[in-house]
Amino acid sequence: MITVSAPGKVHLIGEHAVVYGEPAIIAAIGKRTFVTLEKSPSFVYKDGRFDEATEFSLEEAFEKAGEAKKLWQECFEKKDFSQLFAFVKKDYYGNYRKAAVGLLAKKFGIDHGLKIHIHSEIPAGSGLGSSASLAVALTKGLAEFAGKRLSLEEIYNTAFELEHFIHGTPSGGDHSPPCYGGLIWFQRSQPRNIIKSLKQEIPYQLENFVLVYTKEPEKNTGELVQAVRNLPEDYRNPRIKEIGLMTEEMKGALIRKDFFKVKELMNKTQRILAELGVSVPEIDEIHEAVKAIGGAAKLSGAGGGGVMICYHEDNEKLNETIRSLGYEPLETDLGVEGVRVE
Structure with missing residues (x-):
């Protein structure tokens, strides 16, 4: 028996501008x-977040992996992944489970069944990278079971293949923290995205950060990105550029451990994201309340609800403020270790 784990992720700064x-x-x-x-003898896949276990044979796993790959290619050519998404979600993501296991079993030469049990501390659909974390942990787990010692880059690239089944054309940003750990500098680029670990420059974990789940967003990530894209360029572009410059400043502030500056940049970013139309009253309320006690709070990810990231040197004061508004704070360190064997 073997247990592998991988962390979730949160955007500290740079969403939408990325x-x-x-x-x-x-x-x-x-x-x-x-x-x-x-x-x-067979594959039994149980995810603690869902009631149903999925049992299947190795042949069925290979078959679903082939179907998913073929469907992805067809959807890619049509620039519409709705058919793929319907396929993977069927039977509580049963097809995704089979396709993911099939792809990994084939890659690592696994010729027998496995009991696969998933336990996640990351709420599904929270914007904290639950699917990316699972893809990385599954990849490392099946590789270890098959006696393969993969490099982090190999784990990253293989998990990226799995993420294509769930997200169609993922950016690669979400599963870089679960794989490498720490803080990741991510920038879209051609021909390859820039993904750089900041462990050498920022080797410490960030403490006193709190996550708050506000509500389920009414619009999905794609719709929110499109809403920003629909804004007039002369209104949108200077704000996008400003977020980019503040991301550079944030890196410098973290290297210097200047958390006064970190707070200032978080609050400024939230103001700009609100101007771009991706904030909601719940986020604005928490932002103002945390700012009033000398802290910082901003949405994390696409916005429209979802997760906020908050910071204050006095964790107790921060938690009290959040609870007074009817939300439950989730205390967590940032910049933790990536995928590992337990």
Whole structure:
């Protein structure tokens, strides 16, 4: 039996601007997905977040992996992934489970069944990278079980293949923190995105950060990105550029451990994201309340609800403020270790 875990992720700064080629800083968070594997006659896949276990044969896993790859190619050519998304979500993501296991079993030469048990501390659909964390942990777990010692880059590239089944054309940003850990400098670029670990420059974990789940967004990430894209260029572009410059400043502030500057940059970024139309009253309320006690708070990810990231030197004061508004704070360190064998 073997257990592997990988952390979730949170955008510290740079969301939305990253779509336009500006940098973002993404952090591995102290909430993890655990994958436990043991040999079995068939494959039995159980995710603690869902009631149903999925049982299937190796042949069925290979078949679903082939179907998913073929469907991805067809959807890519049509520039419409709705058919792929419907396929992977079927039967509580049963097809995704089979396709993911099939792809990994083929890659690593696994010729027998496995009991696969998933336990995740990361709420699904929270914007904290639950699917990316799972893809990285599954990849590492099945590789270890097959006696393969993959480099982090190999784990990253393989997990990226799995993420294509869930997200169509993922950026690669979400599963870099679960893989490498720490803080990640991410920038879209051609022919390859820039993904750089900041461990050498910022070797410490960031403490006193709190995550708050506000509400389920009414619009998905794609719709929110499109809403920003629809803004007049002369209104949108200077704000996008400003977020990019503040991401550069944030890196410098973290290197210097200047958390007064970190707070200033978080609050400024939230103001600009609100101007871009991706904030909501719940986020604005928390932002103003945390700012009033000398802290910082901003949305993280696409916005429209979802997760906020908050910071104050006095964790107790911060938690009290958040609870007074009817929300439950989730305390976590940022910049934690990436994928590992437990």
